[in-house]
Amino acid sequence: MSPFPYRLGVHVSIAGGIEKAVDRARELGCSAMQIFSRNPRGWRASPLSLPVARAFREKVKQFNLDPVVVHAPYLFNLASGDRELYRRSSKELWEDLKRAEQLGARYAVTHLGSAGEQGAGTGRNRVVEALKRILERGFRGTLLLENSAGGGNQVGASFEEVAQIMGGVGDDPRVGFCFDSCHGFSAGYDFRSPEQCLKMVKELDRTIGLARLKLIHLNDCSGAPGSHRDRHQHIGKGEIGLTGFRSLLGQEVLRKIPMILETPKEGPRDDRNNLALIRALLESGDSWDRNEPLRPIDQGKG
Ligand SMILES: [Zn+2]
Ligand SMILES: [Zn+2]
DSSP states (O other): OOSSOOOEEEEOOOTTOTTHHHHHHHHTTOSEEEEESSOTTOSOOOOOOHHHHHHHHHHHHHTTOOOEEEEOOTTOOTTOSOHHHHHHHHHHHHHHHHHHHHTTOSEEEEOOOBOGGGOHHHHHHHHHHHHHHHHHHOOSSEEEEEOOOOGGGBSOOSHHHHHHHHHHTTTOTTEEEEEEHHHHHHHTOOOOSHHHHHHHHHHHHHHTOGGGEEEEEEOEESSOTTSOOOOEEOTTTSSSHHHHHHHHHTSHHHHTSOEEEOOOOOSTTHHHHHHHHHHHHHHTOOOSOTTSOOOOOOOOOO
C-alpha cells in the first residue's frame, strides 16, 4: 500500500510504433511515461497520422497514464551561435510541441542547449528569443525547461539562470521546470543529506518557484558534484547513491511531483530494478522535512 498517490514512470522506447510505448509503460506498472515523438538523434520526422495519434491517446487513457511527457530531440540547441542550427532548433521544437499536442501529452521537455564560446549571457538571450517565438506561434500543454549539467557552456545549470530565462519570456504559464537529478548533482547541487536537499529545494523555490516545478527526472550520476558530467547511472549505482535518493524523496514537496527515470537500459531487468528501488524509497514513508514544511505545490491542470 502506498501512503500517497505518487506518479512514477520511465522513458520508454517507441520502437515498432509510438503506441507500443504505452504498452511498455503499462507492463512496467508505470503511472506516468516519457517518450521521444521521433528519432532523437535525427532531424527528420514523419508526421503523426490521425489514427495513430488517436490510438495512442486512447491507450494512455485506458491505462491511466498521467503525465505523458514528450522529450524533444537532443540535437536541438536553442542557444547556438550557428544561425542555421539555431533557426532549425526553434522551428523543430515548435513542431515537437505540436506533436506532443496531437498525442495529448501534458508536458514537453527540452534541454536549453549550449552557447559555445560566446558565453552564458549571449546563450541565455538566444534561448529567450527562441522561446518567445515558439510561445507566439502557440501550442497546447506546458513546455518544461530542463536544468543542465553545465558542461561545454550548456545553458541552465543553475536555478538562477533558468529563472532568468523564464522571466525573459514574461513568466508565461505555459513554461515550467523539469529538475534532472543527475544534471543538478553534477552541476554542483549536492543534495545527499536531508539538510543539503532542503537547502536546494529552498533555492529552487526562491529562484524558479516550486509552483513551476512540474517534473523530476530521476537519474543517478557517474560524475561528482561540480564535475559537469552528464552520465546517467542506475539508481543507487552512481555518486548520488541510495542515500542521496532517500534524501531527495524525503522532501515531501518533491515526491508529489511526477517522476520519470532516464536510467540506462543495458539489460531487460534494468527498468524494473530502478523502478523497484524508487518505489521502495517512496513507500517507506521516510520523510525528513516534517519539521520544516514548505508550502504545497499546485499540481492543477496545465
Ligand atoms: Zn533528463
Ligand atoms: Zn542527461
